[in-house]
Amino acid sequence: MxxxxxxxxxxxxxxxxxxxxxxxxxxxxxxxxxxxxxxxxxxxxxxxxxxxxxxxxxxxxxxxxxxxxxxxxxxxxxxxxxxxxxxxxxxxxxxxxxxxxxxxxxxxxxxxxxxxxxxxxxxxxxxxxxxxSSVFTIVCATAAFLMVAIWLGSMMSWREQQEIAAQERAELLHELADRELAMQLHHSVANDLTTILLLARQLDSDAVRREAHGETDASESISMPNGGQSAPIHDSGLEHTNPIEHIDEAETISLIERTATESLVKVRALIAELDRTDSVGADTEFATARSSAANGDGRDSSANGSAPSACGKSRHKHAVLRPSHITEISTTELRELGVTLDERLHANGLVGETIISGEESSECTDERKGALLDILHEIVGNMMKYADPAAGYCIAITLGAGLATVSASNGSAAEGTAEPAHTGNTDSPALTGGTGLNRCRQAAESLGGEFTVSTDGPAWTALVRLPLI
Incomplete structure (x- = not known):
């Protein structure tokens, strides 16, 4: 006390x-x-x-x-x-x-x-x-009254302890819900906004470079003396410029629009999830939408983006005690996801591919599936910000029985020797100071998996092992 x-x-x-x-x-x-x-x-x-x-x-x-x-x-x-x-x-x-x-x-x-x-x-x-003669009666009555007083006092103390414990639990759940909301906002919005920003800067830098060096559009390549082939750039500051010499602006703009649309869908889904009062019915609907999107439905973004994962349902007061739904993840949807991720990386000037191997499908919980997709998008976002386009990248996803393994690597620009994947400023406050990798590590470890990041010279590697059940 x-x-x-x-x-x-x-x-x-x-x-x-x-x-x-x-x-x-x-x-x-x-x-x-x-x-x-x-x-x-x-x-x-x-x-x-x-x-x-x-x-x-x-x-x-x-x-x-x-x-x-x-x-x-x-x-x-x-x-x-x-x-x-x-x-x-x-x-x-x-x-x-x-x-x-x-x-x-x-x-x-x-x-x-x-x-x-x-x-x-x-x-x-x-x-x-x-x-x-009345003394004995007074003694007995006093003893009875004192016992009642002790009982009342103990009940008051017990009741208050219960209220304090309930309040502390509510505050803890509120704090956990705030952390969960921050994680969902990061996974569902921050990565997409980063992608849009990087792609927009890539378009802007390409336009500036063409104007500065007299490059022509593809429609004017017939009049070029070398038969339409882009002349090599000998400027020392541009030796390591984007290896993909001609990025279709229309495709990049289309990718920006798709990413923005997906991000809007995610935000709306997250807001709807927060506003629902019927937690059981709402969670079922949300899990169904998540699963259909992960199977390739373009109206949501689980297959093409990092929509709010199923673990976001824990914001409901009853969701903490409810077991996760069992769903399935297949190499087909992972390949579709890989195509989308490659599109983003290629549009940002990086060369490489995403390799999918292993079992055709595997059972998993919706929470672990969402965590895997979130981690993949975080890794790709990190590559877009810091990878060296001259070194390329590789993402390998292996789907096993109850276990997913992700190995991702890329070359980092050595100081003073290469340009980043985009020509914008990576030290901008809008691009630095993120907490995505730490959040991914915490999410993987909380689900019994592991998330490690290592560097070997200019090579950056991330290894993820995540149990699916």
Whole structure:
């Protein structure tokens, strides 16, 4: 249990934060004051009676400010009242019960000790005043009331602990949901926006290069003295320029439009997923849409982009306890995905291919399938930003029984010797500072797989092993 500080607050005892609770504790003396007024009117109240009422008032106010200190003060006052032969207000018992209740709420062991002391003082009247036949009844009644007070205090403490635990769990789930949302936004939007930005810069740099060096379009190549072949560029700064000398601008623009459309679909799917109130029905619909898109439906982007993975369903409060759906991943859809990834890389000036091998299909959970697709897109996005076009790239995806292996490698531009895949600035804040590889590593490890990245000179390699079941 926590400890009450001098301000009367405890981080885990929120009931005492309320001023109304403090006021209620201070008002515990009211029954004793009423009884004292009655005794005074009947001529039975003496100085001792008034003194005990005054002390009860002070102790109640002290209990409102410092519950532990005030509670022990009331226990001491009750013990004194039990041994004093003069007439004293019996209603001080109400102050005692309030004190024991609050002390139990704060610390059950301390309250139990206080109750034993109070009951012992009450029982002492049996030997101090053996002629009083009502003493035994008072002792039994006091014991019963003290037990009720301890029970109430313990229930208050238990209930508050349950509420605090529920609140902490809700905060934790909210934090996990925020992290999941950040991951989904990264996988579903950030990679596509990066692709669009890089392709747009590639188009812009190609136009600037043609204008600066007098290059002609394909329609004008007939008049070129070398029979339409592009003349070699001897500028030292352009020796490692894009190996794919003529990139069809129309195809690049079409790729940008498709990527933007896919990104819009992903954002809408993610927003719809967040807005759904029927988690069970919504999750089934979302998983179906995800699966159909992964099988080549161009209306969504799981086959061509990194749509929000199925693990995003965990944002629903019941989804954490629901097992993942069993689906299937095949080499056919991986080949279709590879074609799309190659299109992006080729449009960005990189030469290479994506190789698919292994089993024709394998069972997998939708969560692991989504994680695999997200990791692939993150690797491709990383290649587009940092790969050296003169060195090329290779992505090998092997589909096994219950295991997917991805090996991706590319050459990185050595400092001062080569240009990046695009001629834009890779140090731009828009392109650097990402957390994609770390997120992929965390996702793979959380699913029992592994994600390693290594460099050997200018060669950059990523290896992913991801269990599918």
């Amino acid at each position: 926590g400890t009450i500080d001098f301000g009367g607050k405890d981080a885990r005892k929120r009931l005492l934060w309320d001023a109304r609770t403090r006021l209620l504790l201070a008002c515990a003396v009211i029954p004793a004051a009423i009884e004292t007024a009655y005794l005074h009117a009947a001529g039975e109240a003496g100085d001792v009676t008034l003194l005990f009422t005054l002390l009860a008032t002070v102790c109640s106010l002290l209990m409102a400010l410092l519950p532990n200190v005030g509670g022990w003060a009331i226990v001491a006052l009750w013990a004194a009242r039990c041994v004093v032969p003069q007439a004293t207000p019996f209603s001080i018992l109400f102050c005692l019960l309030m004190a024991v209740t609050v002390m139990t709420y704060l610390n059950a062991g301390m309250a139990l000790a206080a109750a034993v002391i109070a009951e012992g003082a009450t029982a002492a009247r049996i030997w101090l005043y053996p002629w009083d």
